[in-house]
Amino acid sequence: MIDRESPVPIYYQIEEYIKQLIETEALNPGDAIPSEREFTEQFKVSRMTVRQAITNLVNEGYLFRQKGKGTYVSNQKIEQTLQGLTGFTEDMKKRGLKPGSKILDFKLAPAELSVAKQLYINEHDPVYEIKRIRLADDLPMALEMSYLPANLIKGLTEEIVNNSLYEYIEDNLQLKIDYATQVIESSLSHEDEAKLLQIPKNAPILLIQRQTFLDNGQPFELVKSKYRGDRYKFVVDMKRV
Template identity: 35%
Template sequence: MAVASPAESAAPKTLDRTSAIPLYQQLGEILRSRIEAGEWSPNTKIPSEHELNREYGLSRMTVRQVLTSLVNEGLLFRVQGKGTYVAPGKISAKSPAYTGMRQQLEDAGYKTSTELVDASVGKADKHVASHLGIDAGDEVVTITRLRRVEDEPVSLHISSVPLGLAPSLLKEDSASEQLCVILDREYGLVMGHVEETLESTRASRWEGEKLSINPGEPLLLLRQQVSTPEGIPFEYTRILLRGDRIRLSYSYKL
């Protein structure tokens, strides 16, 4: 006789019509538990609204409301004309300030690849200059990389470094090696302090094209100002992350 896993055992199976908890909320928890217990694999089509209506005895409007809520949570996604499917699980990673994101993902067993989208020397605008402690118009090396996980694009990394601090940076292989490793080894720019901000934004047409999403879809924007132990800023990076595929975690010791 098969023994249910703890996740399966804890999952509610039926609606409790005597409970004070609304039926739509109960159904949401049941479907969420079935997904988390692995009853439906990622990218698998779940029962239709009509089938769920018959199984649980709720109106199609209520079932549709519950499914929409789970879509908004990122647990499900809809394909027009085909149905509703289980979304792939999100990739969990800590802030790159702890350990490079690529190293984290590879340590977790993911296959990653990095595409060098652009590498060039240009003049810093006021925004970039303010984060690098230089004047607007000073020359910076800007490197744009696209990170893929299991062949799916998940993040864009746009890094700027003062040209005077890394004059030969364009000659380095910034697709195969992490930028922080190159800056440390070749130019003695050791990471001593990182300031980060995290906010939501929407994909531009170009960003959407690179990340294989529609323009206007939400992204996480992580900005990093990296300085030496002496407080000299040497890197400013903007990382655009697909919020539907990556979850950032933080840990604090108080």
């Protein structure tokens, strides 16, 4: 099980062993893993070595700790490829998950200069401002703030936003969504964000800003999202050029 002659560090071998237990469903989300002492006795290694392996898996999102209780298997991360443009609702449905939203704020407001520039509209033009929590199987995935020009995306309601915004834009407004530019950064959650996302304060999150365009080059959406780092990961395929 542990190859002491291998150049691969023992802590890494333990990590791979625990990952295998998770991938083969010997350990499932919510299950407690064996204690550090049990692993120490099983592998005949120091507790520091075991602790390093478990800490690495916590940082990677495979495990999570509950103070005074133990270490448990996390829900596995949802993968999203960066090659295609889909809305959150469409993406969750494709994965067999139930999409949902909890709207925290929905209002019509004059566009601030920074928002107006990215939507190619004039400062103070009306925009829909929508703050919501995005859910997958009733679990919070992201905190999202969206801005849409009201003179372009007409008749928007909370009910439409709670269903599928992209379907409404294409099917009802007969507008063609074409492409988006997206910037992804890493950060740590603040206290208010942590409460809404049901994660610890200072937990890793992904900051994502997306500017989405119609086929005529007009941006119709600016979205600033904060995704849970323990539930989401992005995958990109790259070809040598």
